[in-house]
Amino acid sequence: MDFANFLIQLLNSLQYGLLLFMLAAGLTLIFGIMGVVNLAHGSFYMLGAYLAWFLVSQLDSLVLAIVLGTVIAVVLGWLLEWLLFRHFYRRDHLDQVLLTFGLIYIFEEVRSILWGDDVHSVQVPEMLNWSIPLTDNLSYPVYRLVMSGVCIALALGLYLLISRTRLGMKIRAGAFNREMTESLGINIRLIHGVVFALGVALAAIAGMIASPVSSVYPGMGSSVLIMCFVVVVIGGIGSVRGALVAALLVGLVDTFGKVLVPQIAGMAVYMLMAAVLLYKPEGLFKQ
Amino acid sequence: MSELLLSAKSLTKRFGGLAAVNDVSVDLHRDRIHAVIGPNGAGKSTLTNLLSGDLPPTSGRITLNGTETAGKNPERISRLGLGRSYQKTNIFLPFTVWDNVRLAAQSRERHGPWNPLRWLSAASAMTEVNRRCERAIELAGLTARVGTIAGTTSHGEQRQLEIAMTLATEPTVLLLDEPLAGMGHAEAERMVELLLKIKKDHAMMLVEHDMDAVFTLADRLTVMVNGQVIASGTPAEVRADAGVQAAYLGEEHE
Amino acid sequence: MSSPKAQLEKLPRSMQVILLLGAIALAAFPLMPLTGVDFYLQMLSQMMILAIFAMSLDLLQGVTGLVSLGHAAYFGLAGYALAFLTPADTPISLWWALPVSALGAGLAALIIGFFVVRTHGIYFIMVTMAFAQMVFFLFFDNKALGGSDGLYVNFRPDASLFGWTGIDLDNKTTFYYFTLLLLVLVYAFLRRLLFSPFGRVLAGIRVNEHRMRAVGYGTFGYKLAAFTLAGALAGVAGFLWAAQTGYVNPELMGFHMSAHAIMMVILGGMGNFAGAIVGAFAFEYVMHFFKDLTKHWQLLMGSFIVLIVVFAPRGLLGLVAQFSRKRGAP
Numbered sequence: 001m002d003f004a005n006f007l008i009q010l011l012n013s014l015q016y017g018l019l020l021f022m023l024a025a026g027l028t029l030i031f032g033i034m035g036v037v038n039l040a041h042g043s044f045y046m047l048g049a050y051l052a053w054f055l056v057s058q059l060d061s062l063v064l065a066i067v068l069g070t071v072i073a074v075v076l077g078w079l080l081e082w083l084l085f086r087h088f089y090r091r092d093h094l095d096q097v098l099l100t101f102g103l104i105y106i107f108e109e110v111r112s113i114l115w116g117d118d119v120h121s122v123q124v125p126e127m128l129n130w131s132i133p134l135t136d137n138l139s140y141p142v143y144r145l146v147m148s149g150v151c152i153a154l155a156l157g158l159y160l161l162i163s164r165t166r167l168g169m170k171i172r173a174g175a176f177n178r179e180m181t182e183s184l185g186i187n188i189r190l191i192h193g194v195v196f197a198l199g200v201a202l203a204a205i206a207g208m209i210a211s212p213v214s215s216v217y218p219g220m221g222s223s224v225l226i227m228c229f230v231v232v233v234i235g236g237i238g239s240v241r242g243a244l245v246a247a248l249l250v251g252l253v254d255t256f257g258k259v260l261v262p263q264i265a266g267m268a269v270y271m272l273m274a275a276v277l278l279y280k281p282e283g284l285f286k287q
Numbered sequence: 288m289s290e291l292l293l294s295a296k297s298l299t300k301r302f303g304g305l306a307a308v309n310d311v312s313v314d315l316h317r318d319r320i321h322a323v324i325g326p327n328g329a330g331k332s333t334l335t336n337l338l339s340g341d342l343p344p345t346s347g348r349i350t351l352n353g354t355e356t357a358g359k360n361p362e363r364i365s366r367l368g369l370g371r372s373y374q375k376t377n378i379f380l381p382f383t384v385w386d387n388v389r390l391a392a393q394s395r396e397r398h399g400p401w402n403p404l405r406w407l408s409a410a411s412a413m414t415e416v417n418r419r420c421e422r423a424i425e426l427a428g429l430t431a432r433v434g435t436i437a438g439t440t441s442h443g444e445q446r447q448l449e450i451a452m453t454l455a456t457e458p459t460v461l462l463l464d465e466p467l468a469g470m471g472h473a474e475a476e477r478m479v480e481l482l483l484k485i486k487k488d489h490a491m492m493l494v495e496h497d498m499d500a501v502f503t504l505a506d507r508l509t510v511m512v513n514g515q516v517i518a519s520g521t522p523a524e525v526r527a528d529a530g531v532q533a534a535y536l537g538e539e540h541e
Numbered sequence: 542m543s544s545p546k547a548q549l550e551k552l553p554r555s556m557q558v559i560l561l562l563g564a565i566a567l568a569a570f571p572l573m574p575l576t577g578v579d580f581y582l583q584m585l586s587q588m589m590i591l592a593i594f595a596m597s598l599d600l601l602q603g604v605t606g607l608v609s610l611g612h613a614a615y616f617g618l619a620g621y622a623l624a625f626l627t628p629a630d631t632p633i634s635l636w637w638a639l640p641v642s643a644l645g646a647g648l649a650a651l652i653i654g655f656f657v658v659r660t661h662g663i664y665f666i667m668v669t670m671a672f673a674q675m676v677f678f679l680f681f682d683n684k685a686l687g688g689s690d691g692l693y694v695n696f697r698p699d700a701s702l703f704g705w706t707g708i709d710l711d712n713k714t715t716f717y718y719f720t721l722l723l724l725v726l727v728y729a730f731l732r733r734l735l736f737s738p739f740g741r742v743l744a745g746i747r748v749n750e751h752r753m754r755a756v757g758y759g760t761f762g763y764k765l766a767a768f769t770l771a772g773a774l775a776g777v778a779g780f781l782w783a784a785q786t787g788y789v790n791p792e793l794m795g796f797h798m799s800a801h802a803i804m805m806v807i808l809g810g811m812g813n814f815a816g817a818i819v820g821a822f823a824f825e826y827v828m829h830f831f832k833d834l835t836k837h838w839q840l841l842m843g844s845f846i847v848l849i850v851v852f853a854p855r856g857l858l859g860l861v862a863q864f865s866r867k868r869g870a871p
Contacts, residue, residue, distance in 0.1 A: 037663050091854075093663055094608050098807055098850045101800050105843030113837060222796060226674045229667040237663060266678035273671060274656045281659045339755065365757035377755075379748045381547030390745045393738060394757040400742070400766035406734050410741045436547075456756050 004135040009255050015144050015213075017251025018151035022206035023224060024231040024243040025158060026199030032238025033171060033195050034089050039100040042225030043107040044200050048073060048207025049216040050111055053120045062125045066208045070201055077200025081193050089192075108218070117218050122211040147209050154202065155244065162240065171195060227254075230269055234276045236283025245284065290317040292490040293369070293460045298337055298347035298357075300330075307333040308344075309514040315460055315490035320482070322493045322505035326534075330514040331494045332374065335464050338492070339371040340364040352459060365394070370458030372449040374465040374494070380438035384429055384448055385420065387437050391455035392419040419455055426485060427451035428477065443474035450481065461491045467500055479503055510534075548603060548744070548812030549858060550735060555865050556858065560815055567721055571714045582717050583785070588825050589720045590781045593727050595805040595817035597774035600731060602803070603811030604740065605767045606747030607658075608666050610799050611673025612775055614653070615646040617794030618676065619776030620783035622646070624692040632696035635710065639698070643776040649676075650772020651765070658764045673799055681791040691790025694783050710784065720781055724818070727774060731814045743767050808849055810858030819857055 027041050048069060055065035088096050123129075124143045131139035162168035170191055173181045182188045207220075214220065231250050235242030250269055257268030264271075276284065293315040300308040308330045315321055323331050336342040338349060340361035349357040352368045365371075379387045393416045398405050411417075424430055427447045432440060437448060446466055453461060466482065467475045479500050482491070486504075495501050501508070502522055509519040510531050518528040525531055552560070567589070571582060594616055601607045622642035627633045653672045660668050680686045697716070700708035710716050734740045742763050745753050753760050783789050792798065801824065809820020827845060831838035853860055 031663060037666060093666060094602070094803075094807065095850050095854055097608060097610065097666060098804060099847060101804070102843040102846030102850065105839040105846065109837050109840035109843065112839075226671060226796075230671050233660075233664055233667050233671065266682050267675055270671060270675035273668065277656050277660060277668065281661075282664065341755075361754045362757050362759050365755060371755060377749065377752050379745060379752070381748060382745075386741075390741060390753075391756040393741065394753075396738065398738075399759065400739055400763040405739045406737050406770075408737055410736055410738045413738065452752075452756065 004138045007134060008138065008140055009259055011140055011144065011148070013251040013255040014248070015148045015151075015251075016255060017248040018148050018155070019206050019210055020224075020227055020231050020250060021155060021244050021247035022151055022202045023228045024235065024247050025155070025240050026202040027228055028232045028235065028237055028240060028243045029195055030199045031232070034085070034192055036085055036089055037093055037096045037100070038085075038199075039097060039225065040103040040107060041100075041199070041203055041228060042221035042223075043104055044073070044077075044203035044221075045207040045210075045224050046218070046221035047107060047111060048204030049122075049211040049214075049220060050115050050120075050207075051204070052208035052211045053122050053216045054115055056122055062122065062212070066205065069208050070205055073201045073204035074197045076204075077197035078193050080200070081196035085196060086189065086192060104221070107221075111218070119215060119217040121215045124212040143212060147213065150209055151206075154205070158202075158240065167191075167194070227269070230273050232283075234273055234283060236280075236286040239283070239285040242283055242285030289319060290490075291315070292317055292352055293338070293492075294348075294350045295338060296348045296350075298334065298349070299345045300333055300337055300342060301345045306514050308337060311347075311511065311514070311516050313492065313509060313519075315492055317459070317490050318487055319506040320486055320491045320493055320504045321507040321509065322495060322501045323509045323511060324495065324498075324501055325511035328513075329511040331511055332464060333514075334511070335371065335462050335492070335494055338462055339369060365456060365458075368459040369462065370453040370456050370460070371462040372453040372464060372466055374468055376442075376445045376449055378437050378445060378448050378452065380436075382437055383433065384424070384435055384437055384440065384444075384451075385433040387448055388423050388429075388451045388455045389416060389420045391452040392416045392423065394456055395419070419457060423451045423455040426454055427481060442469050443471070443477075446470065446474075446478065447481070450478075450485075454485065459489060461485075461489050462494075463491060464494045465496065466493070467495060467497045475500060548747075549810060549816070549855075549862055550744075550813055552813060552815055553862065553865060556815060556861060559861075560818075563818075564721075564725065568718075571717055579713060582713050584825075584829075586713075586717050586720050586785055587782070588822050589724045590778050590785060591802075591805065591825060592818040592821035593724055593781070594775055594778035595802055595809070595821040596727055596731055596814045597771045597778065598802045599806050599811055599814055599817040600734070600743075600774070601767055601771040602806055603813070603816070604735065604747065605743040605764060607764060607768065608803070609669040609768075609771075610666050610796070610803070611653075611669035611671070611676075612771070612802050613796075613798035614673040614676040614794045615650050615772035615775040616779035616782070616798065616802075617680075617789065617791070618649050619643060619646040619779035620694075620789040620793055621680065621686070621692065622776075623698070623780050623783040624687070624694045624789045627695050627698075629695055632699040635698035635700045636702060639777070639780055642780040643773045646776025646779065647769050647773030650775075651769040654765045654768035654772070658761060658768055670796065670799070673794060674796065677791050677794045677796075680794065687790070689791060691788060694787045694789065697784050697787070716785065720785075723777065723781065727777065728814055728818065731774075735814070739763070739766070804846060806856075807854075808856050810856030810862075813858070816856055816858040823857060 023041065023045060027038065030036055030038055051069045051072065052065050055068055056062055059065055088099060128143040128146055131141050133139040162171060170186050173186065227250065231243055231246045234249065235246030249272065253272050254269050258265040291314055295313045298308055298311045299306060311334055313321065323334065325331055333342065337344045340356065340359055340363065343358040347357060348355065351364065354367055356364050356367060379390065393413065396416065424433060427450045429444065429447050429451055432444060437445065440448065450466060467478050470478060475497065482504055493504060505522050508522050508525040510517050510525060512534050517534060518525050518531045567585065570585065571578065598609065598612045601609055601612065619642040622645045623638055626638050626641065657665065657668050657672060681689050697710045700710050708715055708719065710719060742758060746760050746763060750760050779793065805820040805824045806817050807820065808824050809818065810816030828842060831841040835841065
């Protein structure tokens with residue numbers, strides 16, 4: 001493989017990994033802080049993508065669609081937490097699995113009713129629809145670079161939020177000891193609502209910005225959910241840093257695996273997970 | 288000098304920069320009760336966890352019935368003859384008292400999970416197991432309550448059940464973590480009698496806050512403060528130790 | 542997190558009667574003069590096969606407390622085993638294809654279990670799902686293994702033994718009774734297992750694994766054995782499914798299949814195997830009912846599932862137990 005190809009695959013790994021991070025960060029936070037497993041997390045990704053497609057067809061601007069879509073996602077996440085999830089924090093994992101599986105069915109059907117079951121594509125915005133030339137005949141799409149850029153910016157924002165703001169401090173305190181945090185007068189319910197809405201928003205945004213690249217189809221939620229779980233397992237539940245490292249690792253292994261050894265391409269990531277499990281059954285960065 | 292069954296030398300356990308247990312040594316002999324006392328946070332529970340295998344030590348040695356056990360997992364150490372009761376009741380709440388102890392007693396059976404005979408025979412028909420179970424229940428004074436669901440028994444009975452389960456595996460060394468915790472006067476007296484009854488044939492380490500019980504029961508006393516041993520010896524020696532009086536016993540007697 | 546509650550292990554009289562009546566009804570069904578019996582025979586056969594699948598998961602989930610989101614992998618693998626074992630021109634002998642397929646599924650469970658059983662709680666749920674997806678993709682991506690189209694099982698297995706052709710599995714009624722027989726055998730085996738030394742250890746692991754280790758049990762080995770056995774039994778069900786439908790595809794190993802199994806077990810009530818049977822029948826019935834009702838059946842199905850979790854977390858048998866306790870029945 002020559003350098004240009006290598007660079008392209010590297011950039012692809014980065015882009016895929018960062019996208020996975022957006023999803024995994026939300027999942028790992030929700031689980032780490034509220035102790036709730038959410039199988040429907042992939043559905044938010046799917047809904048985000050369909051929402052983006054729909055809004056772009058109405059507003060003719062991807063940027064506007066993403067902004068509006070984010071607002072909708074935050075509201076949806078907040079409502080879901082308030083109406084449903086908050087009653088399940090103390091329940092068995094099994095009940096949570098069941099509940100969120102029921103939600104998957106419901107979300108699938110809602111999407112089907114609202115927007116149908118067809119596969120759609122979303123146009124890359126005019127401004128970003130060009131490629132940077134790498135060699136005489138190879139170039140890399142600028143939109144993908146922008147995608148990665150947005151993900152990095154959000155990752156940075158998340159880091160700053162959690163480690164540098166008072167809200168972040170309250171979030172970390174709530175994860176550490178719920179009762180104590182409550183007795184300190186901090187509104188733990190508000191924190192939970194914020195964290196959940198944040199997780200949903202990140203997943204939806206990921207779906208929205210990925211839509212021009214990966215197209216919009218009904219099964220996109222479940223396929224990304226599995227990868228998301230693998231990332232959280234490798235990274236360690238509750239660790240956002242772990243999710244980042246693991247997501248990038250998965251991006252690398254998956255992308256280069258498919259290029260170098262296509263026969264076992266689909267399995268490469270699972271083999272990575274198996275290897276991690278042998279030495280660190282609770283993930284690389286277990287809290 | 289009675290037989291040395293468990294010997295721990297220079298045990299240290301660090302969590303990050305903090306040494307929860309710092310260079311602690313303790314010897315347990317047959318027919319002797321060795322009490323470990325100290326204020327909260329002294330490292331007594333951590334020490335117990337190191338000996339039972341719930342935590343691996345950062346450094347130090349533990350010899351149990353002739354085998355090195357530092358860092359080994361709890362099931363290995365249990366099989367080598369150690370029994371441990373817990374400060375926070377750690378029983379099978381949904382099961383009956385009998386089933387709780389029976390399960391503990393069954394652990395001594397040789398056959399593992401891959402033996403198909405163990406899939407088809409009836410657990411209730413294991414005579415050796417039932418005998419062990421009955422004996423442990425009798426020792427702990429719970430014979431009248433065997434059919435009761437553990438979760439519905441009184442606190443004192445649950446503490447007795449803790450002991451019964453610990454005895455059911457017929458260990459030679461017992462680690463008892465605050466067996467009198469949360470008990471009223473009458474219950475505590477019964478527990479002290481029980482402990483004296485089982486003292487023979489066992490080497491016992493007792494972590495306790497109840498000073499009356501400690502001085503009734505202990506043949507040896509070790510005082511821990513901030514992870515370190517500040518005094519160790521007979522109860523009389525320890526009582527007379529000025530350092531101990533200042534740090535711990537003096538406060539107790541106020 | 543709530544501490545583990547008691548499972549309904551010893552079935553009250555009322556439930557034993559219901560089960561017996563159910564078994565009799567199933568046995569008598571093909572003899573009843575109904576129109577469209579053939580269709581119902583097929584449907585009931587499938588429900589019984591799924592009941593075996595659900596019972597195998599109950600061993601893992603209800604008894605041992607291991608929530609596996611990837612149990613369908615072993616169901617599907619055994620089905621594929623039959624597809625591969627059956628030659629193009631003649632049927633394969635049942636008497637060695639069934640054990641080989643089931644043991645193959647068990648072996649896969651042993652291998653995957655070795656990695657998966659060392660994890661706990663939510664990790665366990667996620668890695669079982671991930672490994673099952675791995676198996677799914679192994680078959681989905683490889684044309685040699687049938688790819689996304691799947692494979693045909695060319696012939697139903699041949700049940701002749703040393704020349705005796707008493708059982709003809711091509712006959713729908715015979716196949717139905719064969720399935721019923723296996724359902725009863727698996728149930729009886731698992732009930733016996735529940736109260737065996739092995740079963741008691743598994744129940745103890747579910748309630749308090751920490752204490753189990755403290756009293757000397759090597760819980761990893763026990764969990765792995767349960768995982769393997771559950772996989773092998775799922776394989777029995779998968780084999781029957783492939784024989785019944787004559788077709789296997791990767792969806793049999795997929796996430797939806799695994800999730801359906803979980804729902805069946807929960808719907809019926811976990812930990813006693815009777816609930817798994819009830820749950821399998823109820824779940825399939827409800828799903829068919831909703832599918833016939835509307836195109837948007839998933840909405841109804843999803844809401845149904847949510848309602849069960851919120852209002853009947855101990856499943857249907859749990860409700861029956863609650864009801865009979867209130868009436869003072871033994």
